[in-house]
Amino acid sequence: MGPGKEANEESVILISDDETDAETTLGNSVVVIDSSDIQEDKSDLEEKKSEEIVDEESGLVVTFCxxxxxxxxxxxxxxTHPFERTENETCIPVKQNSDMCGQCYCYVCDKLASECQYxxxxxxxxxxxxxxxKFWKDQRNFTLTGVLxxxxxEPAEIDTDLRHGGxxxxxxxRELSIKYNNYLSGEIVLSLQDCVCPSKQTPGPCSVCSRLQNEVIYRYSDVFNLVSLFINKAEKEKPKTAAIMLLGAAREIALHKDPAQSWQNLGPSESLKLAVPFLMSRITKNLQRMLVLSDFPKQLYEKFISFFQTIPLPPYCFKFTNCLNIPSWDHRLLTTVLKGQNITGEQKKNGKKxxxxxxxxxxxxxxxxxxxxGRYKELVRYLKAVKCNEGVGLRDLRDKIPFFLCKSGDFTSAAYALLLPINNLACCTACRLIPLEFECYLKMFWTGSVPSGKDFQDSDEWxxxxxxxxxxxxxIKQALRVLYNNxxxxxxxxCWSTLITILGSSPILEQNGLLTTLTLREPPSSFRQKNFWALKLFLEGLLYRMPVLHDVVSMITRDLNYQKNTLLKLWQTLGPDYVGELLCLFLSxxxxxxxxxxxxxSHVVIENLNQCPWAKSLDIFRLKAFKRPHLETANHLQLNKFVSILENL
Structure with a gap:
């Protein structure tokens, strides 16, 4: 409201706090006190400030004016101007109701009466x-709320965002009405003169074109494009504005009718019965996200849902009937799940589950x-309990449960959760891990730290x-179980090198997520030269994977054959004990x-005896211990030949 103007100097204006007192104040919210009750002289007024003026009839006491x-x-x-009340007179001004002072406001438009166009x-x-x-109250509400x-x-509920949406x-x-009316008009795609079929033998249209002549085609594409652009615009607006836009659009397209008498084979955007469900799907998905993500006041939240429920959906949109019946965050069942009081997501209500x-x-x-x-514990409880119509999509979300547990600081539970199926799913999260995720999990488990981002990719800062x-x-136990499951x-x-790197690193992580490798003493030369246990462990692991073993043996034989000179020089340095251990390893x-x-x-030794003076020092008795049926027949014969040569040196 604008600032008030000065009143007539011969009166004093008092604004009543309660409009219900209007009947006791001459039907108005203003009380007039005659100036004769107040001393005009300034000096006298100062003296009378402490005196009281009492109206015995109304009980009003004025201590200072x-x-x-x-x-x-x-x-x-x-x-200033008398007003005559009527219920719904709209034809002519009643008596002096059209008169106004400079501070009179229009009750309907809520602006100065001098600015009211009506x-x-x-x-x-x-x-x-x-x-x-009631009539004028409804007129006021409609004027203030408009399409809202x-x-x-209620007018008190309408803020800037809602008004902008309206x-x-x-x-x-208005734009949609024009497009929809054009759609209802249709278009004639074939007339008597349009027939140019090659099979036509007589003047005029052929038999096929005769049936199709003057058929009206109804293409919904212009309406579809307009609504699509409107949805795109709504997606960029604030939640309240967007909700009004989307709900209003849903109501309008649901009321659209297909005037075609029979099915017309048109594209998905040209056929109303295909285009409307597609648009409705976009609208409802946006509204579902808004109802969950936006903190709408409870009353507004419920009004949005109630409005959608009143939309008369056509048969081809019946699947959207309950799509906005989304429990609010304070729903009892949802609340008990988030607090951990209900781990199954089930409850009995009126004897029903x-x-x-x-x-x-x-x-x-x-x-x-x-x-x-950052409500990770509640999120884990929710994902474990909730049920969904799309199993694969829910499974993908549940695969992040170990990550959310790490975010909450419960790394041990996260390590076990990798291998635990949720709700009897066919397999566990570990089966679907990729190397990057496996590496990230090991780093989190080892250091007790987590990436600052919302995904494994966002691991630049921890x-x-x-x-x-x-x-x-x-x-180690869980890492090996994951490796054997995937x-x-x-x-x-x-992945194997990552596990070794993690175990060989400090549990103190740097801010950028880099590990600090532990410094270990150099092992003795005997360990470095004769670590046959590692080779044996590797070869034993290949025994259960015959195709891989065959490839590995072929590569070893090929490389040894190409590097014979290097091999002989190495043996000259390492001596007969090393060569004997190596021979016995493979023969075992x-x-x-x-x-x-x-x-x-052994053939390499026999063929190069002149370069192997140490060969006579090989442990012949240990080689003789490998007998049939331990060795294959051919290998046993070759070994006996090698032993005989050594004995004759």
Whole structure:
């Protein structure tokens, strides 16, 4: 309201606090006190300030008065011009109702009466409006809310965002009406003169064209494009604005009718019965996310849902009937799940089982909301309990449960969660890990730190010491179980080297996520030269993978054959003990392919005795211990030949 103007100097204006007292104050919210009750002389007024003026009839006591200011007021409260109340007179101004002072406001338009375009307009006559008439109250609400009146919103609920949404929706509805009317008009795609079929033998249209002549085609594509652009625009607006836009658009397209008498084979955007469900799907998915992610006031939240439920959906949109029946965050079942009081997501209500069941779009939105707020423990409880119509999508979200547990600081539970199936799923999270995720998990378990981002890819910066790291023995056990459960990880050498790197690093992580390698003493030369245990462990692991073993043996034999000179020089340095250990290692296997490597090495010695003066010092008795049936027949014969040569040296 604008500032008030000064009143007549011969009166004082008092504004009543309660409009219900209007009947006791001459039907108005203003009380007039005659100036004769107040001393005009300034000096006398100063003396009378402490004196009281009492109105015995009304009980009003005035302890001090001064010249009043006429404040902005509704026309029916004006003390300068009398007002006559009527219920719904809109034809002509009643008596002096059209008169106004400078501070009179239009009750309907909520602006100065002098600025009201409908003050004395026939069929409107806002000068007759007052707050005791239901008709004028409805007129005021409609004027203030505009198109928002269809949402059953009170004027007090309408803020800037809602009003902006109403303005955009109103403009859209006018444009949509034009497009829809054009659609209903249709287009004639074939007439008598249009027939140019090659099979035509007589003048005029052929038999096929005769049936199709003057057929009207109804293409919905222009309406579809307009609604699509409006949805795109709504997606960029604030939540309240967007909700008004989307709900209004949903109501309008649901009311659209297909005037075609029979099915017309048109494209998905040209056929109304295909285009409307597609648009409705876009609209409802956006609304579902808004209802979950936006903090709408509870009353507004419920009004949005109620409005959608009143939309008369056509048969081809029946699947959207309950799509916005989304439990609010304070819903009892959802609350008990988030607090950990209900781990199954089931409860009995009126003797019937009730499940926490939500569509995937809502589950994703709730996950996004809780993740952004850092409510990881609640998020884990929710994902374990909720049920969904799309199993694969829900499984992908549940695969992040170990990551969310790490974010909450519970690294040990996360290590075990990798191998635990959720709700009897066919397999566990470990089966679907990729090398990057495996490496990231090992780093988190070892250091008790987590990436600062929302994904494994966002690992440039880490939050240190979120919780207690996993014990070394538990980490090794779970890491090996993951590797043996996931064949792609098992076959990836990077994963094995990552495990070794992690165990050889400090549990104190740098801010950028880099590990600090521990410094170890150099092992003795004997360990470095004769670490046959590692080779044996490697070869034993290949015994269960025969195709791989065959390839490895072929590569070893090929490389040894190419590097004979290098091999002989190395043996000259390492001596007979090393060569004997190497021969016995390969001959000790019961696999003929591995035995053949030992036989190949013996042939290298025999063929180069002049370069192997140490050969006579080989442990002949140990070589003789390898007898049949341990060795294959051919390998046994070759070994006997090698031993005989050594004995004759």
């Amino acid at each position: 001064k010249k009043g200011m006429v404040m902005p007021h509704a026309r029916y409260d004006c003390m 003050w004395t307009t026939s069929s409107s006559c806002h000068c007759n409006a007052h707050n005791k008439s 009146i269809i949402f059953n919103l 303005e955009l929706l109103f403009k859209f509805l 009730e499940f926490l069941w939500e569509v995937l779009n809502v589950v994703k939105a709730r996950t996004e909301k809780m993740e952004s707020m 939050i240190l010491n979120v919780g207690s790291p996993v014990k070394c023995c538990t980490l 064949q792609s990880l098992y076959r990836n050498s990077r 296997f019961r696999n003929s392919q591995l035995q053949s490597v030992g036989i190949f090495l």
